[in-house]
Amino acid sequence: MSGHMNEPIVTVKDVVTRFGEVVVHDGVSLSVNRGEIYGLLGGSGSGKSTLLKEMIMLLQPSSGEINVLGRKLQTISAADSADLRRRWGVLFQAGALYSSLTVEENVGIKLREYSHLPEKLVRDIVAMKIDMVGLPANAAGLYPAELSGGMIKRVALARALAMDPELLFLDEPTSGLDPVGAEAFDRLILEMRDTLGLSIVMVTHDLDSIWTIVDRFAVLGERKVVAEGRLAEVLENPHPVVRQFFSGERGRLRSRNGK
């Protein structure tokens, strides 16, 4: 986290998303700086996952502008989008591991498809990533169906990290994990950021993650960004959605105990 901290790596400007009659976003704007862990918050149905999908080019916003790694997604060329897809990593909520491939093959798939490294080196890198996310070496030969929920998340993270992405998108990384597992996963993400210099955009509604690892975040509500900034700044925000989000029993407990 050095000097280029304040250069935006993702910017979203006036994004409007409509599904038929339903308006999900009505002028959403936010920006993610290089090197930070940025949270997208909001209640269920507030459109955070939709926004994430728009950032990773799975969905097109109805109007507005999204820039990722310096490229405008609305007018991106095929070559540029291929390049973008190599430079980011995505962790899906349910892992989305390829069920016909082993853990080893899942983690190594991008390396094998996109590079010409010797097979031995690919295997070493994959083994290292598997170890890095805290999985035992003998997990490598297992199929996704044989893994527990926590292991699936870890494999998915290892797969997202396989190509050393500059930018990592995480969709609810700690959902479905037990509190101990969730905390360990949070620490892992923090360590990855610090050592690999990643920028991370994560959708979450885990208050613990927000308190411990997220640098800045945006709260989505009423089809807009109702608050954006560091935790201390957002807590000052009087907007009812923010109040509701942080003044629930869990939120109050957390703010009393602090970090």
Added chain:
Amino acid sequence: MQAIQTQKAQLQTSVNTDGVLTLRSSGDWTLDNLDEVAVSLKSIADESRAVSAQWAFSDVGRVDSAGMMLFIHYVDVLGAKGCKVDITGMSAEHEKLYQLMRRHVSEHIEEGSRLSLRIPNLLAYIGRGTVELFEDIVSFLAFIGENFTVVLSSLRHPASVRYGAIARNIEDAGMRAIPIVAVTSFLIGVVVAYQGGVQLEKFGANIFIVDMIGISISRELAPLITAIVVAGRTGSSYTAQIGVMKITEEIDAMRTMGFEPHRFLVVPRILALMITLPLMIFLADVIGILGGMVIANLHMHLSYTEFLHRLQGTLDVKQVWIGVIKGPVFAWLIATVGCFYGFRVSGNTESIGRYTTISVVNAIFLVIACDAIFSVLLTSLGI
């Protein structure tokens, strides 16, 4: 922002008089730039006899984990050959990555592959296949048994039968299949009329085309063709539907709520198909004979009245009944096999595809085998 310009990773080596190997890395040691160094490092490591080496890392630009892994790997390879490697000039940032990765790299350097033993493998393969076949048969019998107990209990409690589900399945497997069954049986009628017509014309026995079409279609061809179409269409969808429900844990959810999957999923499907298939066979009879009649008229100049008149005389109701009676039997086979393989699906999405294929192939095989049994039985009974 343009893509960041990168330089190919490079390596200069020299061996000084004391036998000290000096390696000097430069460029960007990142994924896309490693091809050449990977090759040259391999040959250096293979040939090196040095007892100590100095590896300068100071001129290196960017490094990612692929580059660092290559570096670590060859430090270890040289180390394993008894060469002491000194790493110099590593920047703090590179050092951090190096330390992080060092912590997660297993030490052993494995070389060579396991010896594969072909013949024992083949035997094991045959053995495993045989055991699996037996397990399949046993669990198929268990499935049929479980199904019968549900059918019997629903005979005692008719109110517990899912009539709505049966109706829906009849619409799905029956109504929606009418076009394809109609077209297929029409074409079968056409084919039989053409093939038979050519031969019969040689003997001047044109009129016998009616006997031929009437009996072969209603007794054999319509039931068989309809069953095969239904196996491909409905049997496969039964397997896929139940398989997906198994993967998404819907079946487990049903069990915990006390909804017996056999009662809710299997029995309605089997009953629906047993009701539907005989009706579809009758439809196929009519349309198949119609197809033959059209060709007999166009090709052999046999008028429709003449054809129908002759048909009334030669086609016993018995023949039609034999064909239609096969319907429920074939339907039971197709639906049971389809549902059974649906429940066999487990774990991953690939197994849905595999079991759907197996289900269709087995259903068609069983239908044809069963038809052969019918033929032998009916012939020896003189029907």
